[in-house]
Amino acid sequence: MVRLAQGLRARFSLVHLTDPHIPGEDQARVRGVDTAARLAGVVESINRLWPAPAFVIITGDFSADGSPAAHRRAAALLRALRVPVRVTLGNHDDPETFRQVMGELGDLLGTETCQAFDVQGWRILLLNSKCPGLKEGFLGPVQRQQMREELAKNPRPPALLFMHHHVLPLGLPWVDRDNLRDWYEFLEILRDVGNVRGLFSGHAHQASRHEWSGIPFFVTPSAGYQFFKDPTQARVSPEPPAYRLIAIQGGMFVTEVRPVGSPEEEPTTDPPSPSPRPGG
Numbered sequence: 001m002v003r004l005a006q007g008l009r010a011r012f013s014l015v016h017l018t019d020p021h022i023p024g025e026d027q028a029r030v031r032g033v034d035t036a037a038r039l040a041g042v043v044e045s046i047n048r049l050w051p052a053p054a055f056v057i058i059t060g061d062f063s064a065d066g067s068p069a070a071h072r073r074a075a076a077l078l079r080a081l082r083v084p085v086r087v088t089l090g091n092h093d094d095p096e097t098f099r100q101v102m103g104e105l106g107d108l109l110g111t112e113t114c115q116a117f118d119v120q121g122w123r124i125l126l127l128n129s130k131c132p133g134l135k136e137g138f139l140g141p142v143q144r145q146q147m148r149e150e151l152a153k154n155p156r157p158p159a160l161l162f163m164h165h166h167v168l169p170l171g172l173p174w175v176d177r178d179n180l181r182d183w184y185e186f187l188e189i190l191r192d193v194g195n196v197r198g199l200f201s202g203h204a205h206q207a208s209r210h211e212w213s214g215i216p217f218f219v220t221p222s223a224g225y226q227f228f229k230d231p232t233q234a235r236v237s238p239e240p241p242a243y244r245l246i247a248i249q250g251g252m253f254v255t256e257v258r259p260v261g262s263p264e265e266e267p268t269t270d271p272p273s274p275s276p277r278p279g280g
């Protein structure tokens with residue numbers, strides 16, 4: 001029998017930021033977009049939020065190319081955030097480089113496989129779906145067991161999950177082939193523990209909301225660039241960068257995507273490819 005914490009007096013907000021894709025070189029553009037300038041704008045927007053969020057969760061793809069310089073530039077931009085930051089990795093991030101470069105920044109530490117912490121009676125889990133050598137997501141048996149144990153700890157509170165890769169298909173074949181490889185085992189855990197209230201992912205560079213067994217699964221747009229919802233190819237849309245605000249009160253939450261400004265530049269269209277790999 002699932003026992004959920006009753007009478008929660010929680011009241012706080014948090015931000016989900018994902019996929020900034022910062023290049024290693026100054027002035028370089030990614031898919032025609034100045035992602036560094038866009039991330040700076042996103043950080044500024046988050047810093048202006050009132051009331052200030054309790055923390056920001058960043059679900060990876062910090063770098064466009066996995067280079068130390070890219071991670072260093074991403075870290076420098078993110079250090080301007082005036083609230084605590086928790087992070088996990090995306091498929092574009094190199095774990096060893098990340099630890100060496102971003103680990104020195106103190107509050108950006110935290111690439112353990114499964115990070116769990118409690119806030120005002122809610123349990124927050126950051127899962128690392130980055131698997132070396134794979135573009136698709138994979139948690140693996142060790143992390144899945146950690147996830148199960150963290151969620152099942154008593155008292156069993158309402159929980160929110162965050163990770164880079166999406167779990168449910170979005171209807172876009174070129175992005176759905178990168179979703180979580182061990183999705184079936186992941187869903188089994190959600191079914192068994194019964195206290196997960198929402199899942200937040202990135203990677204797809206667009207907003208989406210699906211539902212599984214009454215649990216909402218959200219995808220948050222990129223802080224760098226978005227893709228058109230075109231099932232045939234990956235093309236960068238002129239939509240602006242964005243982040244997601246999640247406001248929690250008592251035992252429920254509401255969430256909305258916050259676009260940041262208008263794009264100052266028209267993104268370029270990627271060269272035609274017989275098998276587009278969008279780099280989400």
Ligand SMILES: [Fe+2]
Nearest residue numbers: 090091203280
């Ligand atoms: Fe990704």
Ligand SMILES: [Fe+2]
Nearest residue numbers: 019061203280
């Ligand atoms: Fe991405």
